[in-house]
Amino acid sequence: MARPPERIAAVYDEVDKAHANYLEAKAAYIDAQVRYESAHERFSGLCRLAAEMLPAGAWSRWQDRHPEIRFFGMAIGDSIVKILDGHAFEMAWNFAYGKSREFRPHLSADEIQTKLEEGGFEFKGAAPLREVNGALMKLEGATKEQGRYRASDANETLEWVQNYVADETAARGATKNAAAQQAGTGNDDVPF
Numbered sequence: 001m002a003r004p005p006e007r008i009a010a011v012y013d014e015v016d017k018a019h020a021n022y023l024e025a026k027a028a029y030i031d032a033q034v035r036y037e038s039a040h041e042r043f044s045g046l047c048r049l050a051a052e053m054l055p056a057g058a059w060s061r062w063q064d065r066h067p068e069i070r071f072f073g074m075a076i077g078d079s080i081v082k083i084l085d086g087h088a089f090e091m092a093w094n095f096a097y098g099k100s101r102e103f104r105p106h107l108s109a110d111e112i113q114t115k116l117e118e119g120g121f122e123f124k125g126a127a128p129l130r131e132v133n134g135a136l137m138k139l140e141g142a143t144k145e146q147g148r149y150r151a152s153d154a155n156e157t158l159e160w161v162q163n164y165v166a167d168e169t170a171a172r173g174a175t176k177n178a179a180a181q182q183a184g185t186g187n188d189d190v191p192f
Contacts, residue, residue: 044073070119076131081141083107083115084151092154092161103158106148109133 051059063070071079088105095103107115113132116123123131136142136149143152151157 047073067118068120071116071121072119074121076116076121076135077139077141079116079119079121080112080132080135080139080149081151083112083119084142084149084154085157088151088154088157089161092158095158096161096165103154105150105154105157106145107150108148109136112136112149 050062054062071082074082084105084107087107091100091103091105094100109129109132113129116132117128125131136144141152142149143154
């Protein structure tokens with residue numbers, strides 16, 4: 001049975017519209033891709049320049065205010081070490097100030113992947129967890145314990161933080177005692 005000519009014309013019309021829509025979307029996609037690559041390259045270059053030219057710590061402070069790009073343009077290994085070091089410091093501070101009963105500087109590969117994504121890391125493929133696992137297998141600066149990872153120097157980080165907190169606490173106590181002594185001796189010198 002032959003199709004009525006109106007129906008064929010309607011199908012051709014819809015295919016022509018879809019074709020035009022596709023070509024328009026493809027052109028917009030290519031335009032957006034070129035603009036993205038251009039912005040990416042410019043930003044990447046400026047990040048490298050900033051890291052080289054800004055005073056020590058200034059670039060890190062800028063990145064702290066923009067956590068969504070903390071790992072932009074970084075190698076995966078460097079990013080993971082930065083994550084593990086930062087996590088060790090955070091856990092050490094929590095432990096030293098009594099916010100946690102145990103020092104737990106470990107993260108799973110899934111948690112590392114999440115932190116990388118939150119920090120703007122750009123994975124090369126469609127299997128980010130595989131990239132994380134691959135990097136962790138050959139990464140110096142990370143130690144695996146019971147399927148979780150920590151910075152290799154996490155214990156030294158804990159020791160440093162504990163010493164800092166102890167020194168800070170002692171200094172505050174000495175300042176407080178000196179102020180109390182000074183306030184208490186103001187009228188004690190009167191002989192009558």
